[in-house]
Amino acid sequence: MQNGGGDHFQSHYMPNTPHERAEMLGVLGLDSIDDLFTDIPSEHRNPPLNIPPPMSELELRAELQAMAASNYDAGSYASFLGGGVYNHFIPSIVRPLMTRGEFLTSYTPYQAEASQGTLQAAYEFQTMVCNLMGMEAANDGMYEGASSLAEAALMACRVTKREDIYILDTVSPTYRQVVETYARPQGLRVHVLEAGRPRLAEGAACLVAQYPNYFGYIEDLAAHKVAAQERGALLVVSADPVAMGMFRPPGELGADIVTGEGQAIGVPMSFGGPYIGLFASRKEYLRQMPGRIVGRTVDAQGKTGYTLTLQTREQHIRRERATSNICTSQALLALASAITMAALGKRGLRQVAELCYHKAHYAASLIGRIAGYSLPIKGVFFKEMVVQCPASPSVINRRLLESGVIGGLDISHIMPRCMLLCVTEMNSRQEIEALAGALSEFSR
């Protein structure tokens, strides 16, 4: 039986009944719905549509719960996987606030008078991103960390009017691929440099670094700044916002443009998205920035209000001369991140960072003592570290899973038998010790 009886399917999302449809068609002087579609070539009208029939919420929910439950999630397993996406604490207030219909189901705030909530929250987000990164101007967010970095590299080329992007080999390989995808069609060249003592050629537009780097270690940004400056190039940094709870922000160390993956602050891992790309720069480059920017101003009666601003950079005004094609971005995740930063605040952000640091270093001290394991990279790391294993990381990871542990990222294609291990405040001492115990089963 179809819902509504007879052959007609009456969806709970659509109010029009067959009776009302007939009535409205009558107003149009038409007999059938088909009369509305006569502009479509008749030979292509009403094609077969091989999609399953409608399904009730009750049945569908059961099916999807089973589909979701077949995955190995960080709530049911102790996860030590990072590599750019992280399992961090999200306060309980974030989800109910961000999913309030007034935030969730509104559009990009082009009608400022009807969107003050979204706009003011965006201004808060921009403020906190600037404070966290030590920068002067931030936008309301990009798609995610990698494309945000790619747009920063393009921006550096616009600012310097140069075409050569230099990127350190300690930047995430995936991020480097995305920079390539964005840069190549514009005729820009991407060069990969060894991080030790980067040397830029003349005419370099920017030097791109990651902080902490892909392997979890703190880069010497001040030295990179000198290398960039010698060539008149900009320093572009992709930074982990969680690390900024304790480490010196890139803005203080000379970064000209700072990007980051904001997922770590307030956004679930969700198998890759939706996330929130952070984007901040020095004030002088503001007009070359991509993305939506919210500004504070006054209304016709002198009252403070917020509005999208500097829109002449954007595609809906500037079209093919825009700074980017970006339109719909990730505003809701910027909101989630802003709520999280507000809740964690000055003290919480520091605590989260230090918890990560202590737990990661505790894990390192345990694992470093297991025969056959070593930490091949020397230097200061934050919450991730490279561990060289006595066997293939993928083999070890399969065994770890049997002990209820999702292991680190297999990076043996970059460093032989190495895994990138991540420890956050979400990992208890018990989990860390269980990990070390399980690893020692492979020890030589």
Place this chain on the structure above:
Amino acid sequence: MTARQEDFRRLLMERSVPGRVGAILPTPDVPLQKLPDESLLRKDLDMPEVPEPEVVRYFTNLSQLNFSIDTHFYPLGSCTMKYNPKVNDEVAFLPGFAGIHPLQPDYQVQGALKLMSLVQDYLVEITGMAASSLAPLAGAQGELCGILMIQKRHQERGEGHRLKMLVPDSAHGTNPASAAMAGFRVVSIPTDGRGNCDLEALKKEATPDLAGMMITLPSTLGLFDQGIVEVCRVIHEAGGLVYADGANMNALLGQVKMGDLGFDVMHLNLHKTFSTPHGGGGPGAGPVCVQPVLQPYLPAPVVERRGADGRETYTLVTPEKTIGKVAASHGNFGVLARAYTYIRTLGDAGLRQVSENAVLNANYLLERLRKRYHFPFDRRCMHEVVLSADWQKEKGVRGLDAAKRLLDYGFHAPTMYFPLTVAEALLIEPTETESKETLDLFVEAMNAIDREAGEAPELAQGAPHTTPVRRLDEARAARRPDLRWQRDGG
């Protein structure tokens, strides 16, 4: 403004009181480790100190300053502001979906990959294409991917000189912006008097340097181009490929397949057609669907299904000649999960009805508004309709004024001054989830605004009067950018 209203608009940093906390974190349960050298650590972290109840009240009060689909009719043309089903959000937040990491090996995330594989299948079926990639994170990124595929295909055939991309004058701004980002030269093609692509102008541009054309169907004028098959034929004959901007797919679900009309590649906006929430400006998702000719070039990764008969396994793979990766991960999975839930809920019958009701509602508004408003294209519209407020402008009420006045009547404004080719344009898209009663109320409001234009134009000129703020000084915002709170007031 009441004292209470003043209070809840105070910013977080203005509320901050030293010593207050908004979250409690655990005491370290591991032995404390030696911290790095001081020189690496930050001295200060200038962030708010606000207790949890105040954070909750602050953001709740802020939310109430918004218009939204959940609270208002939101007929914003080209944006498809339809009802966003709540079950979709619930699914996206299931622990087995929200709590998985994108770098987990395939064998740990088979359920998620299966969902992605099915979304690929459904989108391919709906568009009549051959294959799909869910990687693009929004419509504009989908566009960029689509035309990068076209570019790479030309290059691999030794036709890298094809650098001209045609874009109709009515196109959304992202089309020319994406074409420019991909390194194309953009040439605008005019619209004829019927609202179709000007075929004669098109033929003049069908030269050997033609890469292709980006076409929105139905167009941003809310019209189905009556010559679309011929347009595709002309482009193909000149060696170009045709890109479809699927922003307006809400008009066509189950009515026609883009692949049958001659399109080679298209993107879909899941946050429009497939009801995932707009979130105040994202997240979206902009999957691309292609004909076989472009399949090897799809953005990475795509999900491949192996095996059959209940023993299927799913793997992420990189297409042979991929244009590359456009994001670190493999798509906005949470958005895909919502769209999947939506497609399954409506099913074949429901999806067809989406377009039927969306087109019916738009035509109903057109019919009921045509006495008082000027509709520059006197023909059947699709899911949205563009009117010109030029009759009202003669009385001193511009399109902008009418749009702002609608806010006072409790309706979100239509899209204003777009498409650029229509003077005083108001682009109205009611969507299928609105009832006849709501449409009738909207017509009454529009009629009242027209009456007011004759009797008291200052009402619209000074509108809105009832919103939390009045018209904002945008010139000042741009001239003296104030983009963050600063202790000294900046």
